[in-house]
Amino acid sequence: MSTLTVTNQVFDVMDLNLWYGDHHALKNINFPINKKEVTAMIGPSGCGKSTFIKTLNLMIKTIPNVKLAGEINFNEKNILSDKIDLVELRKNVGMVFQRGNPFPQSIFDNIAYGPRIHGTRNKKELEGIVVKALMDVGLWDEVKDRLHGPALGLSGGQQQRLCIARALATKPDVLLMDEPTSALDPISTLKIEEMILQLKEKYTIVIVTHNMQQAARVSDKTAFFLMGELVELDSTATIFSHPADERTEGYITGRFG
Numbered sequence: 001m002s003t004l005t006v007t008n009q010v011f012d013v014m015d016l017n018l019w020y021g022d023h024h025a026l027k028n029i030n031f032p033i034n035k036k037e038v039t040a041m042i043g044p045s046g047c048g049k050s051t052f053i054k055t056l057n058l059m060i061k062t063i064p065n066v067k068l069a070g071e072i073n074f075n076e077k078n079i080l081s082d083k084i085d086l087v088e089l090r091k092n093v094g095m096v097f098q099r100g101n102p103f104p105q106s107i108f109d110n111i112a113y114g115p116r117i118h119g120t121r122n123k124k125e126l127e128g129i130v131v132k133a134l135m136d137v138g139l140w141d142e143v144k145d146r147l148h149g150p151a152l153g154l155s156g157g158q159q160q161r162l163c164i165a166r167a168l169a170t171k172p173d174v175l176l177m178d179e180p181t182s183a184l185d186p187i188s189t190l191k192i193e194e195m196i197l198q199l200k201e202k203y204t205i206v207i208v209t210h211n212m213q214q215a216a217r218v219s220d221k222t223a224f225f226l227m228g229e230l231v232e233l234d235s236t237a238t239i240f241s242h243p244a245d246e247r248t249e250g251y252i253t254g255r256f257g
Contacts, residue, residue: 157188
């Protein structure tokens with residue numbers, strides 16, 4: 001694995017191991033993540049990408065029989081400590097999944113949900129949060145006349161952007177995205193990729209993708225996972241042009257995976 005000179009870290013994962021029961025799913029992962037960068041994770045199905053991204057806000061702990069060892073330092077605090085506040089962690093490390101999953105509520109109430117949970121009650125303040133979040137994902141002009149209409153009436157691509165807006169409404173430091181465009185058409189995919197490039201000016205983004213062209217288009221750094229190991233982590237330009245490990249080259253050139 002290549003060595004990066006890392007500064008301005010938001011996450012520093014050190015010697016992370018994870019087991020599902022007896023299955024050793026993540027093996028000795030060391031993974032620094034910098035602020036206001038996009039880090040893409042690539043690799044074949046079952047290699048540990050989605051498992052890893054779910055450790056970063058401890059969503060993985062909702063799965064029975066998971067055991068973790070090592071450190072996941074978020075803003076210099078080890079979140080594997082028993083003292084971590086999961087509600088606060090997930091406010092600061094938002095998550096977007098493969099398919100848009102709006103609540104069966106209005107567009108407005110979907111986005112206001114998180115701020116309300118965290119104590120925001122002022123109507124004007126909520127309205128400002130909703131407008132900003134929708135503008136951040138390029139959805140405001142498309143939905144501003146139906147904010148109180150059902151979120152489930154939106155198209156698939158709009159629903160996914162709504163879910164990204166919902167995650168942004170709590171003002172996180174980090175946005176985790178687990179294959180956010182895999183179920184979308186090319187036009188919706190392009191809109192989300194353009195949005196990612198704009199959002200990285202304000203947020204740290206970690207994205208799992210099976211689409212290597214997408215990783216090349218949107219990310220600053222790329223990590224290649226294989227069989228539970230982080231094989232290589234480097235600048236995206238280096239990974240796609242001069243990978244240090246022959247396994248990375250084999251995957252990128254299509255010899256396996």
